[in-house]
Amino acid sequence: MVLQFTDKGIYCPAGDFYIDPWQPVERAVITHAHSDHARYGSKHYLCQHDSVYLLQLRLGQDISVQGVAFGEVVRYNGVSISLHPAGHIIGSAQVRVQQGNEVWVFSGDYKVENDGISGQFEPVPCNTFITECTFGLPIYNWQPQAVIFSNIRQWVQDNQAAGKNSVILGYSLGKAQRLLYHLRDVTEQIWAHGAIYIPHQLLREKGWDLPEIHRITPETPTAAYKNNLIIGPPSAADTSWMRRFNPYALGVCSGWMQVRGNMRRRNADAGFALSDHADWTGLLQAVRATGAEKVYTTHGFSSAFARYLTENGIPAQEVKTEYGDTDEELNIPETTPNEQ
Structure with a gap:
């Protein structure tokens, strides 16, 4: 497996890095600056360049962080990494990891409708796709x-x-x-x-x-x-x-x-019902656009979504992570004593 699911986060053994780890690690590739995906304590961070100052706001100016452009390739131990628009928030990215001829993509959080400021979600062809499922039930279909x-x-x-x-x-x-x-x-x-x-x-x-x-x-x-x-x-x-x-x-x-x-x-x-996550239709659209042969589903209605994909010809499996949809606040004081 190009990526493994561990107790620290999503790990690439060949490249020796983690994606959105929930425990401190040596090298962390970050999809976006929400606190359930970008946590304090890692030695070095890699993210899309518009996430750099948001990470510094949340985690401190002294963190070691490298910003890259969408599509720019970085190599760790021969493993190629590139970031691609997720459309979730400003600076949000999907992580494409290639080892040999095998390509895995971790979506992070995403939505497929362009909100005018966060960028347009870009389907990334891959062998294996790891998708969020925050709103992975048919009842969730957003109005335009x-x-x-x-x-x-x-x-x-x-x-x-x-x-x-x-x-x-x-x-x-x-x-x-x-x-x-x-x-x-x-x-x-x-x-x-x-x-x-x-x-x-x-x-x-x-x-x-x-x-x-x-x-x-x-x-x-x-x-x-x-x-x-x-x-x-x-x-x-x-x-x-x-x-x-x-x-x-x-x-x-x-x-x-x-x-x-x-x-x-x-x-x-x-x-x-204004969400920065994909609805049911958007999730299906994204999965199909990748052409993935295998899908892993995380946070949200992951079990139901994996079952639906499998029943419709796309092998899928639920994976437990520590990502969520209720912790999307900046880790800064929301009220000061003078604002109570």
Whole structure:
């Protein structure tokens, strides 16, 4: 096997490196900067160059990290490694590993619809494909992005007519940038929690086409964000940070909002099934486009998805990993004492 599944992560014995390890290792190839895929403690990191500064934000400026362009080939002990667009978040990549004539691809996390900022997912032909299955059930089929953002815009306008602030919760790395990119002109100003503001400003400094936003501090007068859009991380729900916005309507952006009961459980006024992961159709599209002869399924509905693939002529097997879909926050303080 070109890649092996170990207690530290996905390992390439010939190249002596790990992909997205969950324990410290000598050499780690990283698909993207979410905390379940990029963890502290490894001696050296390799990632797509737009992930470099996001890794440094999360793990510290002193880490040893090498950034490479999409498609650029790096060789470890004769094993070829290249990174290819995953379309999940800014800097996200799939890892292509070739040993001799055998090619394996680890997808990391991905989505096939181009969100306008994270890049277009690129199918990579391979013998073996390792795919996430976060939303690997047929009930998860996303509406086109344009429809979802049209619904969000209408919701914000309805809140304004009712004299309410519009508060949307979304992951600080990935979802927040996508929301801000597409909703830049929905209100006169956009305000944000510190956990959103910090990576946003970093990405603007690096040249990303993101709108100006304003950070909410204890000194921010309530009149400043009245009838405007406010974006915060999921962890801000049911905190004192939220209560300052009364009267407000709460919207949650997550693929889990596809299931009606989840909106009620989040105490949300509106749920928008906007996900940075592929839906059922996208997963099938990606798998088939690789032409893989064998598929390994990880995190999410991996057992169900593997069974479906096998029953439809694509040998597949579930693999247990420590990746997940609930830990996509930057490992930086989401609230400071002054933001409670």
